[in-house]
Amino acid sequence: KQEVTQIPAALSVPEGENLVLNCSFTDSAIYNLQWFRQDPGKGLTSLLLIQSSQREQTSGRLNASLDKSSGRSTLYIAASQPGDSATYLCAVEDSGYALNFGKGTSLLVTP
Amino acid sequence: KAGVTQTPRYLIKTRGQQVTLSCSPISGHRSVSWYQQTPGQGLQFLFEYFSETQRNKGNFPGRFSGRQFSNSRSEMNVSTLELGDSALYLCASSQKGQSSGANVLTFGAGSRLTVL
Numbered sequence: 245k246q247e248v249t250q251i252p253a254a255l256s257v258p259e260g261e262n263l264v265l266n267c268s269f270t271d272s273a274i275y276n277l278q279w280f281r282q283d284p285g286k287g288l289t290s291l292l293l294i295q296s297s298q299r300e301q302t303s304g305r306l307n308a309s310l311d312k313s314s315g316r317s318t319l320y321i322a323a324s325q326p327g328d329s330a331t332y333l334c335a336v337e338d339s340g341y342a343l344n345f346g347k348g349t350s351l352l353v354t355p
Numbered sequence: 356k357a358g359v360t361q362t363p364r365y366l367i368k369t370r371g372q373q374v375t376l377s378c379s380p381i382s383g384h385r386s387v388s389w390y391q392q393t394p395g396q397g398l399q400f401l402f403e404y405f406s407e408t409q410r411n412k413g414n415f416p417g418r419f420s421g422r423q424f425s426n427s428r429s430e431m432n433v434s435t436l437e438l439g440d441s442a443l444y445l446c447a448s449s450q451k452g453q454s455s456g457a458n459v460l461t462f463g464a465g466s467r468l469t470v471l
Contacts, residue, residue, distance in 0.1 A: 276457070278460070287359075287462040287463050287464040288462040289462070293457065333398065340411040341386065341411050342388065342403060342413065344400070345399075
């Protein structure tokens, strides 16, 4: 059974800092890994999707990397802003049309 | 282009009652999946439908059921509600018909169920 772990559970940084969120998974036989953002009481917004054959994806200030062999992914956020405050979720799709989610990292960026 | 629409957004039920939640996917998306989100367990997969067929079901009791209609809209039903069923229920749709590397899911805003 796929287990997805995210570290740290919570993070508080001052505006402007670069930061890294970590995600690990136990079974490397995955189709893809996705990073989502969730604002309080809202649904999920897809940020980046990395296919199993890819090593990284970039979108604006966000960069996600994938190392399947070690079962790890990182989400790098450059020059953080208060609007980046949210919960960031990592999810892997391995089979059965289902995503396995981590518990998330709650990020607070202070002005 | 309209997003994934879930109704109702909020509802309160009492133990023993049943509830039906609705999800309208993005136009052209034929896959609809459901997730339950609670503070303790996080996001857990409930089931996935494609072209009116359930292709996978998560580890939930039989009180949780769902269906998909020919227009791809989906409903999920929870019978004999328990306090532990209080959660945010999220629906997601995608275009892809099979598990693949590029299966991007678009989520709705969710239906928040409170069981008293």
